[in-house]
Amino acid sequence: MRWRCLLSTVLLLCVCVAARAEGPQAPAPTRVVVLGVNHAAQLVSEADQPGMLLAFIRQLAPDAVCVEREPEAYARNDHYEFTYEIQDVVLPNAREHGLEICPFDWEPPREDQMLGWGLALSEPPEVRQPSGFQGFLSFPEVEALRRGFFQADDVASLAKVHEWIRTPTQPASRDLARRMYLYRTFMQAQRIRAAARRWPGGTVLVVVGEFHKHDIESILADDPRIALVQPSSLPAPTLQEAERVSNRAHRVAIASFNLLGAQAGTGNVDWPWVARVLDALEREREDPETRLLRTRHARLTGRIDAAAAAVRYRAIAADPAARAMPTWNGVLDRSRVDSYFDPFGNLRTDQRARVELARELYRQGDAAAADALLPALQAELEPKQARQLQAYWQRELAAVDAGQGAAGKEAARPR
Numbered sequence: 359m360r361w362r363c364l365l366s367t368v369l370l371l372c373v374c375v376a377a378r379a380e381g382p383q384a385p386a387p388t389r390v391v392v393l394g395v396n397h398a399a400q401l402v403s404e405a406d407q408p409g410m411l412l413a414f415i416r417q418l419a420p421d422a423v424c425v426e427r428e429p430e431a432y433a434r435n436d437h438y439e440f441t442y443e444i445q446d447v448v449l450p451n452a453r454e455h456g457l458e459i460c461p462f463d464w465e466p467p468r469e470d471q472m473l474g475w476g477l478a479l480s481e482p483p484e485v486r487q488p489s490g491f492q493g494f495l496s497f498p499e500v501e502a503l504r505r506g507f508f509q510a511d512d513v514a515s516l517a518k519v520h521e522w523i524r525t526p527t528q529p530a531s532r533d534l535a536r537r538m539y540l541y542r543t544f545m546q547a548q549r550i551r552a553a554a555r556r557w558p559g560g561t562v563l564v565v566v567g568e569f570h571k572h573d574i575e576s577i578l579a580d581d582p583r584i585a586l587v588q589p590s591s592l593p594a595p596t597l598q599e600a601e602r603v604s605n606r607a608h609r610v611a612i613a614s615f616n617l618l619g620a621q622a623g624t625g626n627v628d629w630p631w632v633a634r635v636l637d638a639l640e641r642e643r644e645d646p647e648t649r650l651l652r653t654r655h656a657r658l659t660g661r662i663d664a665a666a667a668a669v670r671y672r673a674i675a676a677d678p679a680a681r682a683m684p685t686w687n688g689v690l691d692r693s694r695v696d697s698y699f700d701p702f703g704n705l706r707t708d709q710r711a712r713v714e715l716a717r718e719l720y721r722q723g724d725a726a727a728a729d730a731l732l733p734a735l736q737a738e739l740e741p742k743q744a745r746q747l748q749a750y751w752q753r754e755l756a757a758v759d760a761g762q763g764a765a766g767k768e769a770a771r772p773r
Contacts, residue, residue: 386559387585390550391418391592392575394510394568398442398699401615402497403505404631408447408608409600410507411565415451416603417595421560422458423448424553426546426567432461438480439690439698440495446611446686448565460562462549464542474534484742485749486696494620495699503628508590510568519569543570547577554584606642609635610651610685617654618710619700629659646680646707649673654714664718671715680708695743701750704743709735713755720758728755 393414400408415423425444427437437445452459465471471478477492487493497503509515523540527533546566554562566574578584612635616627636655639648653670656662662670674680688697689704697703702713712731719728732751736744 385583387583388554388557388559389561389585389587390554390564390578391420391561391587391589392564392566392571393589394571395443395565396505396568397440398495399497399502399505400443400447401612402502402621402628404597404628406505406507407600407612408443409604410595411443411447412451412603413595413599414507415448415563417593418561418563420457420563421557422460422553422562423452424460424462424550424562424564425449426463426565427461428463428465429461437690439688442611442688444565446607460549460553462546462553464545464549466538485746489620494701496620496624498624498626500626503626507594510571511588511590513572516568516572520572523573543573544577546570547574550574551578551581551584558583606639607686609639610647611688613639613651614684614687615699617651617658619703621699622658646674646677647684650707650711650714657718664721668715668718668722671711671718675708675711675715677708680711681706693740693742695739695746696750701754702747709738716751717755717758720755725756
């Protein structure tokens with residue numbers, strides 16, 4: 359009996375010594391999926407549409423989602439205007455499903471922005487330029503319409519960006535943007551690393567502008583606690599799956615961006631896709647908002663003339679049901695009349711119908727009737743909004759390009 363007890367004691371000691379020698383088991387690495395996006399391009403490419411992103415997230419089922427915004431701004435519910443995919447797709451889904459949200463961006467203090475550039479990056483001027491920095495966002499390149507969901511995984515597609523990163527700007531006094539990019543991306547990676555540590559053995563999805571993707575991955579690559587997974591190594595959602603998870607707000611966003619905003623002026627629109635989106639909206643319900651969008655589509659594609667469009671817009675403006683804000687308009691600053699892509703984005707549907715009516719009256723050469731609509735519309739707005747409305751009215755409507763309808767018709771023809 360004593361020998362048995364002694365033997366048991368010896369065996370127990372051996373097990374304890376072996377366990378102590380091996381040490382504690384290392385936690386399983388966190389799977390980190392860095393999905394590079396072109397901000398708001400989901401609104402112009404059917405293969406990269408909002409439903410594709412939503413279907414991918416639900417298929418991946420991550421434990422946490424990291425979004426491109428600095429933590430302090432995120433806590434104030436303050437986002438970049440143009441990160442449609444974050445505030446309108448990623449975050450609503452994360453909140454609905456109880457996913458942890460990890461904001462990870464970094465930006466210099468406002469004082470440093472003023473010192474380096476002479477302006478605050480997130481404060482657009484009262485009247486935005488038609489395009490360019492702090493102007494209205496659009497995608498004039500035809501390649502944008504063919505963008506694939508996993509396009510950012512292809513390093514070659516970002517060759518120009520990587521060359522810019524590696525090449526100091528000359529003279530050096532103009533190199534702040536590149537230098538700031540390098541520091542910003544490094545800090546983004548560090549915040550993603552900290553988020554990944556909270557989910558050992560789990561999955562963290564990172565949604566970030568594609569310019570940052572590969573640099574972030576290179577910074578995280580040697581961390582044994584992180585297993586980087588390329589999005590394109592995972593199954594891609596189908597268009598049918600994307601359609602099933604899309605909602606009315608997604609569809610209105612697609613239609614509004616292409617029909618009401620600066621994108622329409624480029625003529626670079628996937629007209630058949632936008633038509634299918636409108637069909638889906640109308641199957642759900644027909645209302646003043648869908649009639650406004652359908653009329654604008656018909657006008658831009660040359661299916662109706664200015665006179666017919668004017669009749670439709672008058673009817674919409676007179677409909678009491680049109681005295682409502684759009685389902686979605688992308689506006690973050692409610693004190694403005696515009697959005698980041700549309701000079702007249704922050705208007706009710708009936709007000710927008712009057713703007714479009716004025717556009718068609720100008721095209722018919724009836725400037726007096728068009729100008730008569732402006733004072734009454736201004737009277738319904740706050741002073742700052744009224745000033746902006748007048749500035750955009752003069753630039754976007756009174757100087758309207760009468761050939762835009764023909765351009766839209768040409769773009770709509772089957773290729």
